[in-house]
Amino acid sequence: MLVDVIPCVNEARSDDLIQKTVIVIDVLRATSTIVTALEHGCAAVVPTETVNQAKQCQQEGDLLGGERFCKKIAGFDFGNSPAEYSTPAVAGKRVVLTTTNGTRAIQKSQRAGRMLAGCLLNAEACAEAAYSFGRDIVILCAGTQDEFCLEDGLCAGLLVRYLQQLGDGRLQANDFGSAMLHAFDAVQGGLEEALLSCASGRRLVKLGHEDDVRFCARTNVYRLVPVWKDQSLVRF
């Protein structure tokens, strides 16, 4: 089984994802938010690329969530803080979500054989689900503004670590995946500090979202794995 890690959305070619299992990662904050919402009873998360698409997708009873430049969008029910979605308000509801990078990565991965959403919060369960499909795996780091970001890379490294354990050494990662695995190995005791000091983390702290960074830096808090089905992410 091959595992390719891709550093950011604009490095992904849709054709390379066909037939594969794709894990989309946007640790700060889209996939952490999606996992948290589904864990708290949200029925489905519908990702859209633009604010207008989000409004058009909204059906009766749906909640609107999302951010631009890390801030909640005017008129929306929620921003992109995972803590906002860990409340009874989301139970049984669909959430239409638009974010800067994470939803773009999800849209780009629609031709995958299977698509999952991963983050530190559900890393182990996500690796196990991806491995169970028996196909080659692509881990797509969303990145920020078309650039690699450390928090997604470290999460990819952790996923490679779990996948290698599941594959009993017979799993071959690409060079970028190996580099992320090494980076995770060096950092693992200090994930929260690494997330607070990387570019996205510093930006969120400056905007008053330090609690979000700490929330998203925790590993394996949830066993829930969001999987792509009928244009939305639902519980696996």
Next chain:
Amino acid sequence: MLVDVIPCVNEARSDDLIQKTVIVIDVLRATSTIVTALEHGCAAVVPTETVNQAKQCQQEGDLLGGERFCKKIAGFDFGNSPAEYSTPAVAGKRVVLTTTNGTRAIQKSQRAGRMLAGCLLNAEACAEAAYSFGRDIVILCAGTQDEFCLEDGLCAGLLVRYLQQLGDGRLQANDFGSAMLHAFDAVQGGLEEALLSCASGRRLVKLGHEDDVRFCARTNVYRLVPVWKDQSLVRF
């Protein structure tokens, strides 16, 4: 001082290199070969993108070197094994060199304020020279076939480590640079093994160049730093 590490040539935008000090890295094997040739008395290395350009650049007395698909080019004096250049044959001569990835990275960096060639063999001296210029630094990993390769990333991580020591903690690396620094920290005791097992290393071993990989995996063997001047790389 800012240090940006760029994962591979096609991620570099020439405009972002203006006024900066650029360190081009192609550990397997172009920059290792260039450092080795200059260390052994070669007068200058003239990099060209194509085989035809190499032939056109050749003046009387010049040697022709280079590879395509890791193999020596027909009619050339040398291939791209650094060991070939550690002989008296290169002393006092210019070498016109064309390689698949390294020379492309050098050509792309011509608008830099200063351009240096780095590899594991001269990492510490290269970091010291780059730091001495006092400008922001870009470390450009050549990569392989437009993809990141581990050996260049690990070398970039080592350079970031030295630059941070020189900058006494006041130096800010981009997220990709931080990731490479962490990866280097995890691997440092086993660089040779990492280079033998990464994609480029496996390819070179298969083609009978295992000795080259071991040669290039050594750190700080040379104090020599190639610097770009008048369309060629010469001793700093």
